[in-house]
Amino acid sequence: MRFVFTQKTLGILLLIAAVGCFGAVDGLSKVLVNDHSFGQIVLARYAPALMVMLAAFGPRKWKPLFATQRPVLQIIRGLTPLCVGGLMILAVRHLPLAEATVILFAGPFFVVALSGWMLGERVTASSWIGVAIGFLAVIMVARPGFDALSQYTVYPALAAVFYALLQLFSRSLGAAGEAPATTLAWTLLVGTLVSLPLAIADWRPPSLSGWLVLLALGAAFGVAQYFLARAFALAPANVLTPFTYFQILSAVLFGILVFHDVPDGWTIAGIALILGAGAYVFGRNAQQPN
Template identity: 30%
Template sequence: MTAHAPDHILPAVALRLLSVVCLATMAALIKLAEIGGAHLSEILFFRQAIGVPLVAAIIAAGPGLATIRTGQLSAHIMRAVVGLTSMTCLFTAVTLLPLAESTTLQFTIPIFATILGALVLKEPTGWHRWLAVITGFVGVIIVARPGTGHFASWGTIAGIMAGFLTAVVSILLRRIGRTESAFTTVFWFASLSMIPLSIVYGFDHQPHPLHIWLLLIGIGVAGNLGQIALTSALKLGPVSIVVPMDYSTLIWATLFGWLLFGALPGVTTWIGAPVIIGSGLYIVWREHLRRRIETDQAIV
């Protein structure tokens, strides 16, 4: 396995931390826009609409617009369908749940990715990782407290579905990424998503005061910058170092929730979140260990 140059690790971590700040900011802006009267369809439309010219400009200034040509249009369409559904579930959870809780449910992505990797990609998954998966779901139960009415049940279901569908997207991206660059994938996702979103927005748009329009634009800018930084980080640093940075999202979600909405995580979230995070970190570490062993065996 080719080692990443030491001077690339710091930029990779910095980019991933930047993506965390951007995506946490996007979540806070989504909640503010929804409270201000914006519909979910409007929020989704602006999240994607800003991405098309932004990513196109970055591609034009870098590798050139010719690189957006693709031979995997059907795969991009599937990624757009699953990705847009996942984004809808995520934004629904953000609007219905406190920021820290909706963020915590997103930490189920490595758990679902392990299950899908074993079932769909037939990846070897030992008892260590299956135990981590079970432990992670125990953490989800602690946070969600099903049957207590602690949180909106649909918000909890939407958050868990968002985690599952994001894991599905990660499986799709592994296949697309064999021939497509990260920027090409982001461009096609934003462009294809605009087809159904434009239709829905045409029926559902409404007038807003200036500050709501600014929030909607901010959602698009923060979300797309976060997505670009998130994918770019993996080009500079290994997954085992980069991905754990995502768990710092909980710090920002807690801070924004307290400053903007006067909400702090409940006791069960403080208990369940470390359980979910611990299981996710263990899964990432076991994956790193497995790949290193496979590489060593291939060299021998």
């Protein structure tokens, strides 16, 4: 069977890279959460990436960079990752990183359910199967957490709703012809303007290591946002959705390396299911023409 590298395939690969970076973003936020304010952590996700982007494009290209036919949708889309990030910062303050991440992944169900209504996309059987298997894997990974639900699980649960909206708005903008760089610029600008007053109101002077982690957080977030916007410009939301589960692998790996949180047998089984679901959908969609 001949493998065809299509735009859809590239979109899938870019999404996997994006969610891997998002897993690192949540892990770095957990590293920072005890010694830095909520506003500082949120601002670190946006301001460094915005400054790098503006410097890279240069003042002469700022106007075309922010030129858009959908300013309202760009602002709304820019607010969704702000809500996801803010809720996940609150989540990882109280919950283990892997548990918070798997609860976040109720989001793909919203994407598949809403992509037909909001975007007019046909949801294939392989996408439904991939999402269903992936969600089963999420339940397996989260099993210990569901034995003792606490009030803090509401944070990643709400983040899941905004995460789904983020993906749907990204696809809507991509399908409308909005450049990924423009979408990223608006997202970084909205996030910076909203988080800056919060950071100033509760500023805690970071140490040298704190500054380095804050900068790493901003770099990972900027790369993730660009890859996400680019992915949804290349492939439909319901095709990409099963691959968002790869963020769980990133979170588990970060937990092992930084917090020494070794996964148990249920987590390993869940990871195997996630990989299997992703490989199944990847194989089915890579064979289909754009």
